[in-house]
Amino acid sequence: MSYRMSRRTFLVSAAAVAVSAGPLAVVARAAARTPKVLVIGLDGCLLSRIKDADAPNLDALMAAGLTAPSSIYANPLAPTLSGPGWSTIITGVWPDKHNVKDNTFSGAKFAQYPDFLTRAETAKPSLNTYAVSSWAPITDTVFSPNVDTRVSTPSAEYDTGTTSRALAQLRDGNPDVVFVQLDNIDHAGHSYGAASQQYLDAIHTADAQAGQLVNAVKSRPGYADEDWLIMVTADHGHTDPGGHGGSTLQERQTFLIATGPTLAAGSVRNDVKMPDVAASALAHLGIALDPAWDLDGRPVQQPAPDDFDALRGRLQSRVDETGIPAGILGFTHTPPAGWSVDNSAMGGGGVTEWRGWSFTTDEFWTQTQRDQNRECNIRARNVFAVADGDEWSDKTLTGSFDSTLVSPAHPVTGGRGATLTYTTYYRQESPQKGEVLVSYDGAAPVPVRTYTADVPSRTETVTLQVPAGATTVRVRFRYTGGNNWYWVIDGVRISQ
Numbered sequence: 001m002s003y004r005m006s007r008r009t010f011l012v013s014a015a016a017v018a019v020s021a022g023p024l025a026v027v028a029r030a031a032a033r034t035p036k037v038l039v040i041g042l043d044g045c046l047l048s049r050i051k052d053a054d055a056p057n058l059d060a061l062m063a064a065g066l067t068a069p070s071s072i073y074a075n076p077l078a079p080t081l082s083g084p085g086w087s088t089i090i091t092g093v094w095p096d097k098h099n100v101k102d103n104t105f106s107g108a109k110f111a112q113y114p115d116f117l118t119r120a121e122t123a124k125p126s127l128n129t130y131a132v133s134s135w136a137p138i139t140d141t142v143f144s145p146n147v148d149t150r151v152s153t154p155s156a157e158y159d160t161g162t163t164s165r166a167l168a169q170l171r172d173g174n175p176d177v178v179f180v181q182l183d184n185i186d187h188a189g190h191s192y193g194a195a196s197q198q199y200l201d202a203i204h205t206a207d208a209q210a211g212q213l214v215n216a217v218k219s220r221p222g223y224a225d226e227d228w229l230i231m232v233t234a235d236h237g238h239t240d241p242g243g244h245g246g247s248t249l250q251e252r253q254t255f256l257i258a259t260g261p262t263l264a265a266g267s268v269r270n271d272v273k274m275p276d277v278a279a280s281a282l283a284h285l286g287i288a289l290d291p292a293w294d295l296d297g298r299p300v301q302q303p304a305p306d307d308f309d310a311l312r313g314r315l316q317s318r319v320d321e322t323g324i325p326a327g328i329l330g331f332t333h334t335p336p337a338g339w340s341v342d343n344s345a346m347g348g349g350g351v352t353e354w355r356g357w358s359f360t361t362d363e364f365w366t367q368t369q370r371d372q373n374r375e376c377n378i379r380a381r382n383v384f385a386v387a388d389g390d391e392w393s394d395k396t397l398t399g400s401f402d403s404t405l406v407s408p409a410h411p412v413t414g415g416r417g418a419t420l421t422y423t424t425y426y427r428q429e430s431p432q433k434g435e436v437l438v439s440y441d442g443a444a445p446v447p448v449r450t451y452t453a454d455v456p457s458r459t460e461t462v463t464l465q466v467p468a469g470a471t472t473v474r475v476r477f478r479y480t481g482g483n484n485w486y487w488v489i490d491g492v493r494i495s496q
């Protein structure tokens, strides 16, 4: 306690310095407060219905911080169920790593990909970690016994008991990380559907409970010395008639609402994915994310947009597509600054949206046609590039698909290695082919990677040997085929 008091005295003077000394002093002040994390999980909650509901506390969190609509996978990767959903949020990796494919948790790889409270305990054993849930598998199975306190609320008490336990912990204890899962919105979804008044009523009730939790944080005696990251999220959505597990966008819908340092009031982002919750919590606690952990999440406090993301403001609504709702802005053929698309060998006609490389979003692209595995493009974020011969071929065309996406000339130092990384997702049908080619200083492009078999969503790393004397490298992604499948490229980076 005496340490805290003296630290607080320091804070006052540091804050005073901040006025004259600028950003560095502000950072010093923030670093002096004790980082803490509250995660509130709202099972089966749709962001669109929060906006329809009487939910003043969630509205206030959105006004005070970040709102990020997001989406998850569908089968064959994993169904839109709570087991895979919460496991993804809590471990910071997608189901192809944690391997939870249903609510039995059989085959789960939690030893290799543990929950984020266990990672926090391992990195900083002095941290006080607490998890309480109305849906018992979260605290019985997903969180490990290494968590200081795991409570599965007796079903008779349900969300009321879960909330009161978390409130007591925030009021009377000194937790560093609190995870709370409330279940009743999902229950209302199953009983009455997401379109029902009962579903809105359940959101209203959960909103009040979330408000109590946030107020408990702000009422802590040491709150002024604490630096809270508060995140609200969901494991999956619900259909209008009720239910989930399938591949509709509404079932795949999820979101993050977050308040904390660096998250601008009223901000909206489209680059957030569910594994980011765990990564954000760990980063906030000052725990370095070890590459060996192989996390898919990245801290929401540290946005890392790529060139394609700059196209969001240019996205257009559908032209020839029929399955995509008319109001959704989701594709453009105009590449970002410095990039180009070579369609000189591209066939004519076909579906306008997909003639040659396009820049699109999950919301738009997955609604072209469900259950053709586009839902499993989990590692692309925000706007990504797609060559989709299957969708292009859904209208009269001539010739074949032959389109090349060309990167800007990136400066490099000759005579040394360089690393090309990108996120890819490739679904094969012969004679389709994907080729990655590089050229130095405008010389003939040379293939460095060829795709002629399915590649699940993953980040590729290609080591390049830059010739002596070369000063720039350009990367090309060439897709050839016809009425076959597709290729996704995102997050292209060259480092040296």
Ligand SMILES: [Zn+2]
Residues within 6 Å of the ligand: 044, 082, 186, 187, 190, 244
């Ligand atoms: Zn459910």
